[in-house]
Amino acid sequence: MGRAIMNTILVAVDLSHKxxxxxxxxxKLATMSNATIHLLHVRRTLRALGIDQSERKRHESLLFKINELAKNNISAPDVKIQTHFAEGAHVFEQIHRYAQYLNAELLIMGASERKGETPAFVRTTLEKLLLNAEYPVLVCSNHHKNQYENVALDIHAKTNPSQSINILSSMLNDKLTLHYYSKAYAHTHSNFLLRLRSKMRKRQAEKLKRDMITLLETHGILQENIYLIQHDTRAFLCTNEDVERIRADILVKHSLRKELNTTSP
Incomplete structure (x- = not known):
């Protein structure tokens, strides 16, 4: 068993192929960390929880599906798993509450897709969580791969990304070369995307570059060209588009919670 990177992983499932x-x-993360996996499905509803017989059967059916997901997709016998079901008008709030209640050290979600003519100012559940989460959020693409090849890391400029790098380094191919890229180089294929949500002075940006290089090399991850992205909160809502542009397999949004901003033992 590997070192304990985390103890609690929350996975938000929508009962789809993703x-x-x-x-x-x-x-895979739980096997290396000896963490407990919590599977959560939130059913969107505009009413209070029902107590009639039909609602009980519906709840039992959904819980059965969640348990079957766990049974069919987790083969490691030593992985601890718990299943949860919730209802509410706002899926984002339910997921966020569960993450806080469980003191989750990582939330895993699938990449969201905007449907039809959805206005840009209408935020998806994923975007709301990325903007408000006090814990790392790992966003997986819909493409199944044995190894991650392209990665996006979103951190606040004032935080130490050690926790996110610890998570990433446990999943990445050792031979992977990472590249940072900026919006000016959006047409260039890149393996690594570093986003900053607050403006920095040039000296601060250069220091962050050096710190990131040192941190990546410490974890055995090579790097080449580094470019920094600076953007405001509104631009942050383009995260999914940026990830798709570089065909990222995952996005890790770094936590602002102070106790997670240090390297795990």
Whole structure:
């Protein structure tokens, strides 16, 4: 068993074909960390929880599906797993509450897709969580791969990204070369995307570059060209588009919670 990178992993599932990838990623992390996986499905509803017989049957059916997901996609016998079901008008709030209640050290979700003519100012559940989460959020693409090849890391400029790098280094191919890129180089294929949510002075940016290089090399990850992205909160809502542009397999949004901003023992 590997070192304990984390103890609690929350996986938000929507009972679709994408869940298989999320659970398999969580299982790999849990195996290395001896963490407990919590599978959560939130059913969107505009009413209070029902207590009639039909609602009980519906709840039992959904819980059965969640348990079957765990049974069919987690083969490691030593992985601890718990399943949860919730209802509410706002899926984001339910997931966020569960993450806080469980003191989750990582939330895993699938990449969201905007449907039809959805206005840009209408935020998806994923975008709301990325903006408000006090814990790292790992966003998996819908493409199934044994190894991660392209990675996006979103951190606040004032935080130490050690926790996120610890998570990433446990999943990445040792031979992977990482590249940072900026919006000016959006047409260039890149393996690594570093986003900054607050403006920095040039000296601060250069220091962050050096710190990131040192941190990556410490974890055995090579790097080449580094470019920094600076953007405001509104631009942060383009995260999914940026990830798709570089065909990222995952996005890790770094936590602002102070106790997670240090390297795990």
């Amino acid at each position: 869940d298989e990838i999320l659970i398999q990623r969580a299982s």
